[in-house]
Amino acid sequence: MLIRISDTTEPNGSEITSERAYFNRRRWLASTVAGLAGSATSASVLGAAPGAPDAKSVAAAPARKILQGDDPKAQRLAATPSELSTIERPTSYKWVTTYNNFYEFGTDKDDPPRHAHRLRVRPWTIEVEGAVARSRTFDIEELLRMAPLEERIYRMRCVEGWSMVIPWIGFPLSELIRRAEPTGSAKYLEFITLADPKQMPGLRSPVIEWPYTEGLRMDEAMHPLTLLTLGLYGQVLPNQNGAPVRLVVPWKYGFKSSKSLVKIRFLDKQPVTSWMKSSPTEYGFYSNVNPGVDHPRWSQASERRIGEDGFMARKRPTLMFNGYGAQVASLYSGMDLTRFI
Amino acid sequence: MRARSHPTGGAWWRSARALVFVCALAPALRLVLWPVFDLAGANPVEFVTRSSGTWTLVMLCLTLALSPLRRLTGWSEWIRLRRMLGLFTFFYAVLHVLTWLWLDQWFDLVGMVRDIIDRPFITVGFVAFLLMIPLAATSTDAMIRRLGRRWGQLHRLIYLIAPLAILHYLWHKSGKNDYAEVSIYAAVLGVLLGLRVLFRWRRRASAHSPRS
Numbered sequence: 295m296l297i298r299i300s301d302t303t304e305p306n307g308s309e310i311t312s313e314r315a316y317f318n319r320r321r322w323l324a325s326t327v328a329g330l331a332g333s334a335t336s337a338s339v340l341g342a343a344p345g346a347p348d349a350k351s352v353a354a355a356p357a358r359k360i361l362q363g364d365d366p367k368a369q370r371l372a373a374t375p376s377e378l379s380t381i382e383r384p385t386s387y388k389w390v391t392t393y394n395n396f397y398e399f400g401t402d403k404d405d406p407p408r409h410a411h412r413l414r415v416r417p418w419t420i421e422v423e424g425a426v427a428r429s430r431t432f433d434i435e436e437l438l439r440m441a442p443l444e445e446r447i448y449r450m451r452c453v454e455g456w457s458m459v460i461p462w463i464g465f466p467l468s469e470l471i472r473r474a475e476p477t478g479s480a481k482y483l484e485f486i487t488l489a490d491p492k493q494m495p496g497l498r499s500p501v502i503e504w505p506y507t508e509g510l511r512m513d514e515a516m517h518p519l520t521l522l523t524l525g526l527y528g529q530v531l532p533n534q535n536g537a538p539v540r541l542v543v544p545w546k547y548g549f550k551s552s553k554s555l556v557k558i559r560f561l562d563k564q565p566v567t568s569w570m571k572s573s574p575t576e577y578g579f580y581s582n583v584n585p586g587v588d589h590p591r592w593s594q595a596s597e598r599r600i601g602e603d604g605f606m607a608r609k610r611p612t613l614m615f616n617g618y619g620a621q622v623a624s625l626y627s628g629m630d631l632t633r634f635i
Numbered sequence: 636m637r638a639r640s641h642p643t644g645g646a647w648w649r650s651a652r653a654l655v656f657v658c659a660l661a662p663a664l665r666l667v668l669w670p671v672f673d674l675a676g677a678n679p680v681e682f683v684t685r686s687s688g689t690w691t692l693v694m695l696c697l698t699l700a701l702s703p704l705r706r707l708t709g710w711s712e713w714i715r716l717r718r719m720l721g722l723f724t725f726f727y728a729v730l731h732v733l734t735w736l737w738l739d740q741w742f743d744l745v746g747m748v749r750d751i752i753d754r755p756f757i758t759v760g761f762v763a764f765l766l767m768i769p770l771a772a773t774s775t776d777a778m779i780r781r782l783g784r785r786w787g788q789l790h791r792l793i794y795l796i797a798p799l800a801i802l803h804y805l806w807h808k809s810g811k812n813d814y815a816e817v818s819i820y821a822a823v824l825g826v827l828l829g830l831r832v833l834f835r836w837r838r839r840a841s842a843h844s845p846r847s
Contacts, residue, residue, distance in 0.1 A: 389677040392676075393676065393677035397811075401811050401813050403676070403677070403678075404676075499813065499815075500812060501811050501812045501813055502812070573810060576810060588753070590754070591756060591806070591807070591810060592750075592754065593746065593749070593750070598678065598680065600677045600678060601677065604679055605670040605675070605738070606738070608741050609739075
């Protein structure tokens with residue numbers, strides 16, 4: 295089986311955030327410790343923090359509270375903050391939950407928040423089949439307890455040219471893959487989204503072939519950044535964001551992060567995704583965020599950050615692999631990414 | 636249907652014209668005020684781009700509806716709204732192009748030229764816009780007088796502009812295979828242009844037939 299994980303599972307801090315912001319955060323952590331511990335220890339902690347930010351000092355610091363949305367009715371989800379989070383300002387809960395692409399509920403951005411209340415998220419299972427030791431089904435309650443839940447604040451770059459910063463809650467997909475026991479012939483994964491016309495009015499329109507299918511190469515799926523996601527903003531996933539369980543692959547365009555998963559298939563060949571069938575010239579299998587490769591109908595060199603790059607602001611430059619190059623570039627070494635789009 | 640005439644410069648006509656003017660301007664106010672008061676959603680620039688494009692098409696349909704309306708209702712005054720609505724079509728097209736030029740591209744000339752060359756839907760939209768400029772420029776009474784017969788010939792460009800505008804919208808929507816709205820505008824313009832062909836064909840037929 296070809297499972298290749300980046301040698302440096304530890305992210306390169308300077309790649310995710312600016313060095314200054316990074317150390318500012320260390321200083322904040324340190325000063326919080328100092329505040330609690332009293333002035334006697336503060337000097338030594340402050341003195342040590344900027345020069346040598348090691349794992350121990352972070353573990354010793356009190357956990358930062360995870361971000362909370364402002365829906366009082368939402369069911370809360372406990373998690374611990376992850377070191378893989380960006381410190382960029384998260385997009386507001388309002389925009390994250392009202393500006394959505396989820397074509398099963400309609401193609402306009404406000405269709406999912408208007409129609410997704412029809413989605414029934416219990417009971418819910420994910421079937422796992424194909425090149426695995428034995429086909430099996432994971433219940434959503436089992437998934438919620440499968441591995442420690444982390445808050446991962448990721449950039450999300452939509453292929454349409456806009457982006458957000460979202461505090462997801464989940465655990466690495468690799469945890470599920472290990473339990474699925476893939477066989478040696480498993481080289482790719484196919485992800486299948488629910489397609490129930492009774493719950494999803496968007497299925498009436500022939501935008502793409504339903505059910506929505508996506509795919510990843512095994513090493514991409516095993517990558518520590520690839521998140522099996524159960525919540526955002528401290529709560530369970532709102533329906534319009536792909537409840538109750540979805541994928542988040544932060545270095546690829548947003549559509550690669552399948553929502554409302556019902557089936558995962560392990561395959562020996564690269565699957566043909568819904569978008570590849572619909573517009574093969576516009577959407578490739580890899581669809582890594584790449585400012586150098588334009589979409590046929592628009593440039594991908596820059597993006598508009600929702601909620602920040604407002605009415606009278608310029609767009610910001612798009613980063614290769616959405617800024618996660620230090621962690622994922624090695625997955626594609628030797629590949630011509632202008633050809634493998 | 637019997638043709639009726641109205642006092643051309645009367646108060647009734649003036650207030651009707653003013654009402655049409657205000658109604659045609661209202662979407663432009665919304666276009667500016669909604670983003671200012673944070674009502675334009677998560678992506679205000681997208682809102683302004685789409686809204687200005689939509690209203691260009693609506694105004695184009697209304698402008699092209701006037702001469703068939705005159706023919707069908709027998710009331711000739713419809714045509715006197717045509718210049719105003721035609722100029723509103725151009726006005727919304729200017730807002731649409733300006734949004735792209737300014738809020739999307741920030742006057743990045745290289746980016747704009749690349750967009751026009753590389754992306755067929757922008758090429759087509761831009762050509763449609765360029766073709767509208769001479770029509771707007773020759774909309775004054777003086778130009779109408781000066782151009783005489785050629786004015787009418789020049790303004791037939793609108794029969795090329797309308798399909799180009801539809802194609803621009805269609806190609807833009809093709810990614811989502813979502814042709815619902817495009818097909819509404821295409822159908823309306825199809826009927827409006829089809830009626831012209833029909834009327835012309837009938838006129839020709841009646842001209843050739845012996846009078847009773």
